[in-house]
Amino acid sequence: MELEIATKLNKKSEYLSSTIEKTKTGISGFDEITFGGLPKNRPTLIVGGIGTGKTFMSMHFLLNGVKQFEENGVFMTFEEKTTELVSNFSNFNVDIDKLVKDKKLYFEHLHIAQYEMHESGKYNIDGLFVRIENAMNAINAKRIVLDSLDTLFTNFDIKMLRNEFKKLFFWLKEKNITAVITAEQGDIYLTRLGLEENVADCVIELTNRVINQISTRRLRIMKYRGSFHANNEYPFIIDNEGMSVFPIAPNLMEYNISDQRVSSGIKNLDAMFDNKGFFVGSSILISGSAGTGKTSFAAFFTKRNCENNKKCLFCAFEESSKQIVRNMKSIGINLDQYVTSGNLIFYYARPTLQNLELHFMRIKALIEIEKPDVIVMDPVTNLMTEGPNSDVRSMLTRFIDFLKTKQISVLFTAAITLKSVAINPSDEGISSMVDTWVMVEDVVTYNKRNRIIYILKSRGMSHSKDVKAFVISNEGINIYELDKVENHTMLENKLNGSV
Amino acid sequence: MGFLKNKNKMNGKSLFRFSLFISGDGLISKKAIFNCKKSLDFFLQSNYEINIIDVFENPKLAIEENIIALPILIRKNPLPELRIIGDMSNLELFKTELLLI
Numbered sequence: 001m002e003l004e005i006a007t008k009l010n011k012k013s014e015y016l017s018s019t020i021e022k023t024k025t026g027i028s029g030f031d032e033i034t035f036g037g038l039p040k041n042r043p044t045l046i047v048g049g050i051g052t053g054k055t056f057m058s059m060h061f062l063l064n065g066v067k068q069f070e071e072n073g074v075f076m077t078f079e080e081k082t083t084e085l086v087s088n089f090s091n092f093n094v095d096i097d098k099l100v101k102d103k104k105l106y107f108e109h110l111h112i113a114q115y116e117m118h119e120s121g122k123y124n125i126d127g128l129f130v131r132i133e134n135a136m137n138a139i140n141a142k143r144i145v146l147d148s149l150d151t152l153f154t155n156f157d158i159k160m161l162r163n164e165f166k167k168l169f170f171w172l173k174e175k176n177i178t179a180v181i182t183a184e185q186g187d188i189y190l191t192r193l194g195l196e197e198n199v200a201d202c203v204i205e206l207t208n209r210v211i212n213q214i215s216t217r218r219l220r221i222m223k224y225r226g227s228f229h230a231n232n233e234y235p236f237i238i239d240n241e242g243m244s245v246f247p248i249a250p251n252l253m254e255y256n257i258s259d260q261r262v263s264s265g266i267k268n269l270d271a272m273f274d275n276k277g278f279f280v281g282s283s284i285l286i287s288g289s290a291g292t293g294k295t296s297f298a299a300f301f302t303k304r305n306c307e308n309n310k311k312c313l314f315c316a317f318e319e320s321s322k323q324i325v326r327n328m329k330s331i332g333i334n335l336d337q338y339v340t341s342g343n344l345i346f347y348y349a350r351p352t353l354q355n356l357e358l359h360f361m362r363i364k365a366l367i368e369i370e371k372p373d374v375i376v377m378d379p380v381t382n383l384m385t386e387g388p389n390s391d392v393r394s395m396l397t398r399f400i401d402f403l404k405t406k407q408i409s410v411l412f413t414a415a416i417t418l419k420s421v422a423i424n425p426s427d428e429g430i431s432s433m434v435d436t437w438v439m440v441e442d443v444v445t446y447n448k449r450n451r452i453i454y455i456l457k458s459r460g461m462s463h464s465k466d467v468k469a470f471v472i473s474n475e476g477i478n479i480y481e482l483d484k485v486e487n488h489t490m491l492e493n494k495l496n497g498s499v
Numbered sequence: 500m501g502f503l504k505n506k507n508k509m510n511g512k513s514l515f516r517f518s519l520f521i522s523g524d525g526l527i528s529k530k531a532i533f534n535c536k537k538s539l540d541f542f543l544q545s546n547y548e549i550n551i552i553d554v555f556e557n558p559k560l561a562i563e564e565n566i567i568a569l570p571i572l573i574r575k576n577p578l579p580e581l582r583i584i585g586d587m588s589n590l591e592l593f594k595t596e597l598l599l600i
Contacts, residue, residue, distance in 0.1 A: 119589075
């Protein structure tokens with residue numbers, strides 16, 4: 001039944017995406033959310049404020065056209081001199097000068113100096129048309145960028161421009177060229193002209209919002225005539241590799257579900273999970289307040305996987321890798337040997353170093369290179385200080401989806417307790433996303449803190465409902481029945497709430 | 500305009516030289532040519548040179564002169580270069596801008 005729906009959905013999306021021809025941008029993630037790229041031979045409008053990446057995105061679109069799809073491109077800039085523009089993209093891993101020489105790319109700077117000009121009666125912007133056509137013919141272009149159109153507004157009469165822009169958009173369609181036009185966002189010009197509504201076939205909005213002192217770039221498709229598209233706001237990053245929209249929305253219907261199991265690395269804990277441990281490719285959350293042994297738990301999981309010659313990626317957001325290695329020696333784990341053997345890779349970064357998306361992109365890039373079997377994120381709650389929690393949640397969901405398509409098991413540690421969930425409902429958000437949730441708690445009796453462990457949920461397997469004692473010593477982690485603990489009656493009473 | 504008569508010849512060449520760029524032979528281009536000639540004839544009689552260029556036929560010149568808005572009248576001589584865009588229906592501008600030396 002589900003399969004049937006899935007094939008129907010696939011057919012539907014095929015149908016929806018095939019109604020209109022598309023041009024791939026080659027921008028990672030963007031072609032996925034638009035189901036194939038920008039509308040072919042039609043104008044697309046990119047709107048956004050200052051510094052949101054409009055020029056970058058359009059340049060990326062052109063360069064990819066030349067590099068990947070053998071489509072020549074014209075860049076008409078109203079703002080920057082062409083030499084400045086080229087030097088801005090010099091660290092982009094591509095020899096722009098050579099492409100220009102080879103007649104694959106064409107740059108032209110349309111400098112408007114209205115202050116030297118006087119108006120006398122009616123005029124139009126035919127000069128722009130002539131120059132665009134000349135540029136297109138010079139290199140037989142299939143792609144064109146006009147960046148940014150609203151420079152014209154400050155120089156020319158708005159009523160005239162309204163008509164001329166309409167003319168321009170229709171003219172571009174006739175020319176069989178995929179055009180990207182950038183424009184400053186605002187109520188000032190474009191909305192007043194109604195350009196978005198009337199002329200562009202596709203409108204993309206870029207924003208760069210600062211929340212909690214961390215800025216995040218986001219992209220949204222406001223309109224896509226004749227095509228199905230994803231509606232959400234998607235975070236994106238710009239780095240040396242270019243622009244990537246996060247995430248590449250994985251097709252959840254396609255990934256395989258594994259029946260295989262992976263050991264938790266703690267013998268008695270595996271016993272609680274049907275004697276087998278976690279599912280391969282599942283997501284596991286180990287939560288508890290500070291000092292309950294979450295990192296130690298993660299270290300054991302890492303160790304076991306390294307012993308089985310699996311590759312582990314340990315993402316540390318709290319301690320540096322060296323500190324983790326040192327600390328884990330105290331409970332009898334030597335992680336150093338796995339680092340040397342190449343089974344263990346550390347990713348260490350302070351959460352505040354960069355925005356959340358960037359962390360995930362870096363980790364994702366590492367995953368693509370190192371192809372780990374297992375990932376540990378310690379602790380994931382540290383990331384949550386960055387950006388509002390709803391962001392973290394959607395990022396995490398997508399990240400987990402991504403890992404599932406790769407069949408990578410992931411272990412999150414989180415400073416979440418049942419009490420904190422009651423206070424902060426978003427904490428529960430994380431726990432509802434994971435497949436398995438293990439809780440470690442501190443229970444204080446008279447003169448001692450006792451750790452207890454229990455499984456809150458574990459999808460798709462029978463699991464123990466017992467509360468057990470969780471003991472960390474220099475020999476490692478052990479899990480006992482509660483009655484093995486020294487002052488167990490007191491502990492049990494405490495748990496029952498009778499003390 | 501007596502002062503112009505003495506100055507508007509330089510080594511046998513006209514002191515005033517203009518380029519008028521138009522796009523095709525539409526109404527707006529025709530108006531611009533007509534108004535230009537009328538005004539210049541009025542102020543300068545025949546003591547000027549005007550070069551009329553259709554950018555549809557000479558796109559390269561549009562790039563060279565960095566032209567976007569059309570029609571455009573450029574005063575090439577005397578310097579500094581001056582530009583007027585439009586169908587040249589405002590006669591005042593000729594007097595106040597273009598013919599000032």
